[in-house]
Amino acid sequence: MAAAGPDLYERLQIRYPPSPPARAPAPAAPPAASGCVLGTALAVATGVLLVLGATLVALIVLHVQGQAELRAAQAELAAVGAPLLLDPDGSQSPAKSPAAAQRQKEQLGRWLQGLALGWRYHDGQIYYFSGEHKAWGDAEAACRSSHSxxxxxxxPEEQDYLAREARGRPYWIGLTATGPGGSWRWVDGAAYSQAQSFWAPGQPDSTDHGKWGLEGCAQIHPVGNGLWNDHNCNFTFAWICKRDLSRP
Structure with a gap:
């Protein structure tokens, strides 16, 4: 028997097709946002836009109202300013000399600047209602720093106006008790009359506050719808400044 040759399977070369290249795994899709979350976000965004819109409208309205009030005050001041303008010797001068016209222009300019800074015009005067609190003496010093x-x-008309504008808050006014008898006087030199005063019932009572001393300064007070109350001058309250149109 002839010797067996190499096995048939030994000579067979099996060729396998090349393996396909490995593919990177596809990125996972982001999870879908919850409908509830989206709805909440939209509601919040809508609410914010509505608030911003309402705030903008309110600011525009306040600006328009403020400009209208400023123009009205300017017209009134221009109308009443000339006859009240004083010459250097204290007399009223109906003649409109260049010097008088310049003084009037400067005076009205100061007044209008005050109105733009928060002063309020009423019947020939401008008033400032402070937002701070000071003792009576410090409040008067603050007024003097603004030439008031x-x-x-x-x-009675001025009392009604200031009591109304005080809106239920206490404010120092320029009335103080001085001298041995504690007589009352206005710090701006206006004449004080007991008959033309607006004290709340039972006031002034000069309550003794011990180490702080007696009550010797007046304030518009919420009790009695803005009638006057005497209080210790060392306590701190808001205050009202006043400038008269007839004074440069």
């Missing part, structure tokens, strides 16, 4: 004094009140 703590407010005097010399008529």
């Amino acid at each position: 004094h703590l407010a005097s009140i010399t008529s």
